[in-house]
Amino acid sequence: MVTLGCxxxxxxxxxxxxxxxxxxFEVKHEAASKExxxxxxxxxxxxxxxxxxxxxxxxxxxxxxxxGKIDQLIVTxxxxxxxxxxxxxxxxxxxxxxxxxxxxxxxKTLGADYKHELIGERLVTTPRHFAYMxxxxxxxxxxxxxxxxxxxxxxxSKPIEQLVTEAKLLASKGTxxxxxxxxxxxxxxxxxxxxxxxxxxxxxLSDVEGIEWIRLHYAFPAGFPPDVLEVxxxxxNICKYLDIPLQHISDNMLKSMRRGTTRxxxxxxxxxxxxxxPGITLRTTMxxxxxxxxxxxxxxxxxxxxxxxxxxxxxxEYSHEENTHxxxxxxxxxxxxxxxxxxxxxxxxxxxxxxxxxxxxxxxYKVLFDRKEGDYFVGRTEADSPEVDNEVLVEAKDVYLRVGxxxxxxxxxxxxxxxxGVPV
Numbered sequence: 001m002v003t004l005g006c007x008x009x010x011x012x013x014x015x016x017x018x019x020x021x022x023x024x025f026e027v028k029h030e031a032a033s034k035e036x037x038x039x040x041x042x043x044x045x046x047x048x049x050x051x052x053x054x055x056x057x058x059x060x061x062x063x064x065x066x067x068g069k070i071d072q073l074i075v076t077x078x079x080x081x082x083x084x085x086x087x088x089x090x091x092x093x094x095x096x097x098x099x100x101x102x103x104x105x106x107x108k109t110l111g112a113d114y115k116h117e118l119i120g121e122r123l124v125t126t127p128r129h130f131a132y133m134x135x136x137x138x139x140x141x142x143x144x145x146x147x148x149x150x151x152x153x154x155x156x157s158k159p160i161e162q163l164v165t166e167a168k169l170l171a172s173k174g175t176x177x178x179x180x181x182x183x184x185x186x187x188x189x190x191x192x193x194x195x196x197x198x199x200x201x202x203x204x205l206s207d208v209e210g211i212e213w214i215r216l217h218y219a220f221p222a223g224f225p226p227d228v229l230e231v232x233x234x235x236x237n238i239c240k241y242l243d244i245p246l247q248h249i250s251d252n253m254l255k256s257m258r259r260g261t262t263r264x265x266x267x268x269x270x271x272x273x274x275x276x277x278p279g280i281t282l283r284t285t286m287x288x289x290x291x292x293x294x295x296x297x298x299x300x301x302x303x304x305x306x307x308x309x310x311x312x313x314x315x316x317e318y319s320h321e322e323n324t325h326x327x328x329x330x331x332x333x334x335x336x337x338x339x340x341x342x343x344x345x346x347x348x349x350x351x352x353x354x355x356x357x358x359x360x361x362x363x364x365y366k367v368l369f370d371r372k373e374g375d376y377f378v379g380r381t382e383a384d385s386p387e388v389d390n391e392v393l394v395e396a397k398d399v400y401l402r403v404g405x406x407x408x409x410x411x412x413x414x415x416x417x418x419x420x421g422v423p424v
Contacts (some may be wrong), residue, residue: 001029002061003125004054005044006151007181007217008076010125011134013042013334016076017123035286038072038110039064043079045151047319054079055091074098074353076106080153095233100152101137120166129404130177130213130386135163135201139183141220143247144258145290145318146182146324147381155184157192160201160224164208174404177368178205178214179385186220199227206235212406213368215385218245222260226359229276239292240277241401243312245285249304250297252289258325263304270308281383283312286345289338290318291329300340305348311356312389315342350416357390357414364424367392367409369401377401379409381419392401392419399423 003013017027022189028036043054057073065073074096080087081099088097098106104114105132137258138153139146170406180190180202189197198216198353205214214237216228221244230237248254261269273280274387286301317338369379370386375394379401384390392409394401401407401423409421 001027002039002041002057003030004042004057005046005050005078007132007179009042009044009182010132010262011132011181012077014122014124015299016040016042016106017125018118019103019115020110020112020123021123022115022121023107023110023117025110025112029123029128036070038074039070039146040074040106040317042373043075043077043080045077045082045147047316047321049319051079054127056088058091058094062091065093067291074106074109076100076102081151082147119162124170124173124175125388127404128174129368130370131175132179132181133163133166133170134158134181135185135188136182139153139237140187141184141260142258142325144256144329145247145287145321147321147324150323152183155187155191157188157190157197159192160189160197160204163201164204167205167208167211169207173221176210176212176406178211180205180214181217183218184220184319185216185218186222186224196225198225199231199349202228202231202238203235204283206231206237212237213239213382215241217385221243221246221266224269226276229273232280233277240279240282240359241281241352241385242273243281243283243385247285247287247298248290250293250300253293253297253321256292256326256329257287257290258358260287263300264421268307277323281311282308283385283389284310284314286313286315287318288315288341289333291320291326291331291333293318293333293341298344302344302348305352309352309356310349311353311383313345314388315345315351317342353390354416357416357419361414361418362411364408364410365392365421366406367421369394369403370397371403377403379407390417390419392421394421394423 001013020027044050064070072095075094076098080097084097107114136157138155140155141151159267249263289420365381367379369377371378377396379392408424410424411421413420
C-alpha cells in the first residue's frame, strides 16, 4: 500500500488495509519488499505538485509491472476519482482504477468481502501513540479554487457513537492523541443531526479513557460554532489548538474565493478565539497569487499576518484547477510573482515564529515524544501537530525518554521553528 497526499488519505489507506487484513491478506504499508504481488496506490489530486507526484508514482510501479516485479497494480484515491478516463487512456497497464468511495468494489475485485462490522478497525500507520480520526467525508462549501468536492463528494458526517467506539478502540491499542480531521470540521453534524455537533463530539471523545490530547484540524471560518470554544476551555484533554484555514484577508479576494466571510468577520472571529480560550494556538493557511490578486491585496495579507501573529502558518501558490469556479477566471498572476509572494509571507512568519519561540525559553511544557532521531529525542507540545508544526528536541546523550510518553521539558533555547530543552 502506497499513500500519497493528506492525512485524510492516510486514514483511507489504514481502513483499506484493515479490511484486507481481516480478509487474510498480508499487508505492508510503503514497504520495500521484493515479494509484493499487488501494489495499491492511494493518490492525491489536490494541486499541480500533488498530482504530478501521484502520476510519477503510478508510472514507477507501472514500469515494475511491465518488468514482471509485481503481478497487479491498482490505483485509487482522489486523482483516480477525478481523472479516471484520462488515466486509463494514458497509463493503460494499471489493472484497475477506483475512486474515493469505491472501497467495497475494490475489495470485491481482490476477492475480499467488505466487513461492515469493522467499525473503527484499521491498520494504523502512524506511531501508535497518535492517530488521525476522520470525523466526516466530503465538503458542501462552494470555495471557488477548490476541487475537493469533485473528488470527495458532498459532506457526510460519521455518527458520534461510531467515532466514540473508534476512539475507544484506538485508546485500547495505545493511542494517546487523537487528531480530528475532515474536509470541513465546522460543518460536522449538520447533515445527520440538523445542527452543528462538533462541540458535542469533542465533549464525548474527551471522556474516552486513555486519550490525553484531542487536536482539532480544518475548521472552516464561516459558521464556526462558538460552543466548541467552551468545550475546549473546560476539558483539559482538548488541546488549546485550532487549525483554521483562512486563505486570505482582502475582501476582494474573499468574495471571489466564495469564502462566505469578510475581513471584519475574520478579525472578530480571531478575537473571539483568544478571548474565550486564552493562550490558544492558532494555525492557518493562505493562498498567494489567486486570480486578480493585486499588490495591495498581497500587502493586506502581510499586514494581517503581522497584526494577528499566528503561531503557525503555511502558504500555497494558487493552482488553477479544471472544473472549479475560479478556473473561469484568468490565472493572471505570473508564476514568479506567486513565488515572491509566498517567500515574503514565509519570511515574515519565520520572524514571528522565532519571536514566539524565544518567549518560551525558561518555561516548562508537557511534551509528547514521537521518535528518537540522531542525537535527539523529538517531541511536540500541545501547540504542535505532527508533520506540520514545531518540534521540541532533547539531547539523548544524558537522558532517556520513552517514545510515546509525555515528559515535562524546560525550554533552554529556541530556533525559528524548533525548541530545545531538558527534562524537569
